[in-house]
Amino acid sequence: MADFKRLPGFRDFPPEDLALRAHVFDAWRRVAIRYGFREYDGPPVEPLDLYVEKSGEEIVGQLYNFEDKGGRTVSLRPEMTPSLARILGDRSRGMAKPIRWFTIPQLFRYERQQRGRLREHYQWNVDIVGEESAAADAEVLAVAIDGLRELGLGVDDFRARVSDRRLLTALLGAVGVQDDRLPAAFAVIDKIERMPEDKARGRLLDEVDLDDAGADRLRALLECSSLTELRNQFGERDAVRDALAPLEEYAAILDAMGMGDFVKLDLKIVRGLAYYTGIVFELFDAQGELRAICGGGRYDRLLELVGGEPLPAVGFGMGDVVLGELLAERDLVPPYRPHVDYFLVVIGQEQRSHALGIATRLRAQGRSVAYPLRDQSVRKQFKAAENEGARTVLVLGPDEAAEGIVVARDMATGQERRIAPDALE
């Protein structure tokens, strides 16, 4: 037999692993629905151009793309937002705003795998489309935070780091970055935490055209985590003051929701994707050991770019891989326990049709029922019942048949009672 291997970067989900995935998906769904979001989905394969033209060139090198049999250049979806924009582009004009949608797609990227990053993952996407106020940004972050809390994670386990591209743009102007150096500045800031100090300084001087004093001012600025301090320091500049207002509203809303402790201003959060336009955020484990658990922000131009109604939008994506690692680290993975309500121990082939009748009736009532598919010793049948996680074993033998009852054994306590089959529920 040929030796078929799983493709690199893909996962199998035997029942014990699927249980964790289902546990996470269930929590995500409950929270999204609790916040009034509706579930949607789209195709896992899209035209390549949807990503090439709309997400920025940076994403293209890692697409899982190919030519289909009709000669179309297509790609497995690497993220959901362009699909959302495309789907809404066709129909948003007729829809009441704001649109609150969520989905849990499987996404694909062709790149070398490492911890927390495979060639596929599932990602909870939650978006509000058609509302430009900071209230929508706050609502979306609240969903992300509650999604993690629903899984048992708390303020000691993760934090949201929040920034705003408009604010950062205004502040960069205030410390002396020229307009045409802004993209370079964003690129450096996005990576600045992962760079040694001298390399960061070198790039600020060379690529962002700052002088030493400017670089110092920028470094100090990036460490600031207080909106009040920013207002005190830069509030006389109109651009900064205008950009601070939505963030202040945002922070106030999250405080009112009791989530203020989870949220921290961090101007070093830029997010790679080119389509973000406003508030951006990432969720990290509190230890800072893992990759980001979640990232999102405002992308007010994307729908228009794919030819739809010009609508503001904000949303996030939360992947299952890093989250699974964090849950495992915090001992929050529920133990896998198979379970059936009833297991039938059948003594003697002549009892089999009787057993099938009982099983069928219980199943029709919604109970889960299993039994051995061939004649086996009672001892073996009880072992099988144990393995199946049976809550109750029903013993059906000649003695019981003669009396018109079954013996029902509670597997946890060992207690047995005699009961008429019709009385089972």
Place this chain on the structure above:
RNA sequence: GUGGGCGUAGCUCAGUCGGUUAGAGCGCCAGGUUGUGGCCCUGGAGGUCGCCGGUUCAAAUCCGGUCGCUCACCCCA
């Protein structure tokens, strides 16, 4: 794409200064009379030691390549 580490039963691993038929625990299968699970006892299946090649009388063990996993870089959902 670049570099480092690792690759022995389904799982976790032992075994390498090269030397008879490669081991353990767990799991799996069968049995301990078809009337009772967990504990226990007995027996069994299961490995071309990732793959290919080289060195050698002899390779799981040394060497080269390759694939896979993993970590870092790159990049980021």
